[in-house]
Amino acid sequence: MHSEFDSEFDYLNSETPQQFEQQNQTKTPEVTNIERFWMLTGNWGEFGSYFGAGLSASLIVRAIPALIPAWVILIPAAGLGLAVYSLAVDGAAKLRSQLILIAVGTALIAGNWDAWQAWIIANSQMLILSFALIVITVGFVIAQVWSKLNNAS
Amino acid sequence: MLANKNQPIVAGLLGASIAGIVAATALPFNDRIEYKIDNRIDSQPAWLVPPKAEFRSLERGYGGIKILLALLATGGMVTVMLIARKEGEQEPIRQRIKAYQNQAYEFGFAAESAYQMATTQTRYKKLAEADEVAFESEIETAYIESLGLDPSQQQALLTGTATLDSVSNPSDKVDQSSSPAIEPDQSIGTKMPVLTNYPSVLIYGAPGSGKTTFAEQEVKRRVLAGHRVIICDPHAAYGAWAGCEVVGGGMNYAAIDAKLEWFAVEVRRRYKRIESEPNPTFQPLTLCCDEFTNWAGRCSAASEFFQSALSDIRKAKMFGLIVSHTRTMAGLANAAGMAKLRDEALLEVELLGQQCPKTGNAVPRYEAVIKLPGMPLNKRFILQVPKLSEPTNHQPTKQDSAYLDPIARLDKNTSVDDVSDTQINTSDKPSGTDYTLPQQDTGNLANPYGKGAEGSEGSEGLDTSSALNQSLNGFLAEVIAENLPPVFADDFPLKKHERRVQLAKLVIAKNLGKQKTIYLLWGVTDGGRNHQRYVDAREMLERLMGGDNNAN
Numbered sequence: 001m002h003s004e005f006d007s008e009f010d011y012l013n014s015e016t017p018q019q020f021e022q023q024n025q026t027k028t029p030e031v032t033n034i035e036r037f038w039m040l041t042g043n044w045g046e047f048g049s050y051f052g053a054g055l056s057a058s059l060i061v062r063a064i065p066a067l068i069p070a071w072v073i074l075i076p077a078a079g080l081g082l083a084v085y086s087l088a089v090d091g092a093a094k095l096r097s098q099l100i101l102i103a104v105g106t107a108l109i110a111g112n113w114d115a116w117q118a119w120i121i122a123n124s125q126m127l128i129l130s131f132a133l134i135v136i137t138v139g140f141v142i143a144q145v146w147s148k149l150n151n152a153s
Numbered sequence: 154m155l156a157n158k159n160q161p162i163v164a165g166l167l168g169a170s171i172a173g174i175v176a177a178t179a180l181p182f183n184d185r186i187e188y189k190i191d192n193r194i195d196s197q198p199a200w201l202v203p204p205k206a207e208f209r210s211l212e213r214g215y216g217g218i219k220i221l222l223a224l225l226a227t228g229g230m231v232t233v234m235l236i237a238r239k240e241g242e243q244e245p246i247r248q249r250i251k252a253y254q255n256q257a258y259e260f261g262f263a264a265e266s267a268y269q270m271a272t273t274q275t276r277y278k279k280l281a282e283a284d285e286v287a288f289e290s291e292i293e294t295a296y297i298e299s300l301g302l303d304p305s306q307q308q309a310l311l312t313g314t315a316t317l318d319s320v321s322n323p324s325d326k327v328d329q330s331s332s333p334a335i336e337p338d339q340s341i342g343t344k345m346p347v348l349t350n351y352p353s354v355l356i357y358g359a360p361g362s363g364k365t366t367f368a369e370q371e372v373k374r375r376v377l378a379g380h381r382v383i384i385c386d387p388h389a390a391y392g393a394w395a396g397c398e399v400v401g402g403g404m405n406y407a408a409i410d411a412k413l414e415w416f417a418v419e420v421r422r423r424y425k426r427i428e429s430e431p432n433p434t435f436q437p438l439t440l441c442c443d444e445f446t447n448w449a450g451r452c453s454a455a456s457e458f459f460q461s462a463l464s465d466i467r468k469a470k471m472f473g474l475i476v477s478h479t480r481t482m483a484g485l486a487n488a489a490g491m492a493k494l495r496d497e498a499l500l501e502v503e504l505l506g507q508q509c510p511k512t513g514n515a516v517p518r519y520e521a522v523i524k525l526p527g528m529p530l531n532k533r534f535i536l537q538v539p540k541l542s543e544p545t546n547h548q549p550t551k552q553d554s555a556y557l558d559p560i561a562r563l564d565k566n567t568s569v570d571d572v573s574d575t576q577i578n579t580s581d582k583p584s585g586t587d588y589t590l591p592q593q594d595t596g597n598l599a600n601p602y603g604k605g606a607e608g609s610e611g612s613e614g615l616d617t618s619s620a621l622n623q624s625l626n627g628f629l630a631e632v633i634a635e636n637l638p639p640v641f642a643d644d645f646p647l648k649k650h651e652r653r654v655q656l657a658k659l660v661i662a663k664n665l666g667k668q669k670t671i672y673l674l675w676g677v678t679d680g681g682r683n684h685q686r687y688v689d690a691r692e693m694l695e696r697l698m699g700g701d702n703n704a705n
Contacts, residue, residue, distance in 0.1 A: 032248065034157060034160070034244055035241060035244045035245070037160065038163075038237045038241035038244060039237070039241055040237075041163050041164070041167055041233055041234075041237040042234055042238045042241055044167060044230075044233070045163075045170075045231070045232075045233030045235075045236075045237055046230075046234045048167070048170050048171065048174060048227070048229070048230030048233070048234075049230040049231045049234050051174060051227075051230070052170070052177075052223055052224070052226045052227025052229075052230050052231075053227050055177055055223040055226075055227070056223040056224050056227050059177070059216065059219050059220040059223055062183075062216065063216055063217075063220060107178075110178045111177060111178045112182065113178070114181040114182055114198075115182065115183070118183075118197060118198050118200075118201050121197070121201060122201055
């Protein structure tokens with residue numbers, strides 16, 4: 001029952017200041033607004049750092065065409081390794097690896113939109129064919145599964 | 154309101170970085186060539202321009218700017234991240250420090266409050282102590298005033314177990330080392346006042362100071378002055394108070410109580426005569442109360458008697474002579490509320506005692522401190538009391554006692570002195586005539602009991618002796634008044650059985666009833682575990698009565 005004599009700092013019931021400190025530390029920490037601000041800016045700053053790093057790296061690679069073949073192999077490989085790593089670990093490392101994947105992937109796609117646009121235009125026929133094949137294949141598989149399921153029932 | 158100066162920096166840097174990233178993302182990287190083909194205008198990088206296209210213009214790419222913005226935005230984002238992480242780590246510490254500061258403030262406030270409370274408590278404690286001291290001073294002043302002393306004067310130094318009361322009013326303690334706090338004034342009143350005609354006199358003093366002897370002298374003076382004197386003395390010795398009616402001997406406080414009630418009735422009777430008769434004359438009546446200290450709680454009428462002795466009895470020619478160990482109200486029948494009247498109406502004679510240096514016994518100092526009525530205690534004066542051996546004083550001797558006491562004479566088979574009327578005229582005549590001091594008769598009578606004791610002539614022979622008859626009448630009165638043990642008890646003064654039988658027959662002749670007679674003769678009552686003794690006593694009574702009838 002709450003009493004008007006209850007105090008947030010119940011030092012009067014503590015024999016020593018050390019005891020009061022220990023009791024105070026066992027409490028669930030209450031997040032203040034300023035702490036919330038620092039967590040928000042820190043997380044967005046980290047995301048922006050990864051995004052900016054990926055963007056800068058991709059732009060630098062585009063600026064030096066001789067690096068493109070290497071990076072075309074390196075970036076997917078690093079991305080694949082990071083994806084596997086994110087699935088293998090837990091906690092803060094998992095969150096950070098996923099953040100890196102999202103940030104770098106977003107940066108590669110968004111920061112080089114003009115390159116992707118040119119690539120799609122240049123390879124439009126192949127993409128359309130590929131899309132048709134995929135649609136046909138997926139449609140066929142779904143139809144087969146669906147027919148099997150209906151026959152079974 | 155921003156709580157931290159890094160907040161706007163981080164916020165601004167984060168916004169700029171976001172803007173840089175947006176710009177670096179939105180701007181095209183490569184140069185583009187605007188061309189026209191089939192009436193359609195389009196722009197593509199150089200490597201996507203169809204060969205048949207018509208060149209129109211060249212659009213510059215922003216590759217360098219994008220890289221620069223991306224690097225700057227990345228740096229900004231890293232900076233924001235680092236600052237935010239650092240601030241996020243330090244913020245709880247700052248808050249704990251702030252909490253400790255608040256705690257310190259509260260501790261300081263609590264300490265200050267505790268200090269103020271302690272100061273207040275000390276102040277109140279001092280006030281309470283001062284109040285207590287003042288209250289004790291008031292009590293002390295009231296107590297000193299109750300003793301009749303002046304509180305403004307320097308009081309006596311008290312040592313050992315002495316109290317101010319015991320020093321100022323040395324009652325029943327004989328202490329040579331302690332002097333009275335208020336020394337009686339010895340310069341005035343060197344003459345002993347006449348006590349005989351004063352209504353109420355208190356004689357008190359330490360054991361051994363001579364109170365009873367002084368009272369005996371005063372009683373004799375009053376007897377000579379024509380007083381009828383009644384002595385109430387629970388410690389009455391054998392043969393003491395010669396010539397007076399003695400009541401209460403053997404610590405018979407019931408008899409004393411009855412005598413006090415009779416005294417009150419007598420007071421009222423005399424005042425009725427005063428009211429109804431012109432100039433009535435009364436014989437002066439003195440009631441001498443010895444050992445008055447012990448009466449409180451044993452005699453219900455003692456308090457009323459004391460009050461009456463201080464106020465009512467003067468006009469009725471009645472007098473009170475009180476002998477006590479102390480003048481305190483506790484020693485004066487515990488009469489509550491009478492202290493003022495005592496000081497105003499009582500003539501007090503304090504006899505001083507001392508310790509005999511040789512024997513260690515308490516002996517008189519032959520000095521008396523007199524306090525006249527209404528006189529303050531510090532105005533008392535000291536008088537020399539004549540020693541009893543001086544010829545002007547009479548001290549009862551053994552010979553006097555033997556002469557005065559009928560029992561002693563009866564038990565002696567030697568010659569018996571004359572028996573005056575005084576000795577046998579005791580309680581059977583409570584309103585008798587004048588009492589005079591017995592005059593010693595030098596003549597001897599032949600033993601009047603010798604023949605009777607032998608029984609040669611039976612009771613007839615006893616009747617021939619008027620002295621014996623009178624003595625037996627004296628015993629009869631004492632027995633009926635229950636001042637003596639039962640007639641056939643071992644400790645009854647008459648030792649000869651024949652005398653007891655004669656006395657028993659006199660008791661029977663009084664027709665007091667069978668139970669009362671048996672009680673007076675054998676001291677047993679009906680019922681209870683003494684029933685068999687009562688039955689035996691009744692048979693003996695019937696034998697006595699039968700023998701009497703036969704004799705008649």
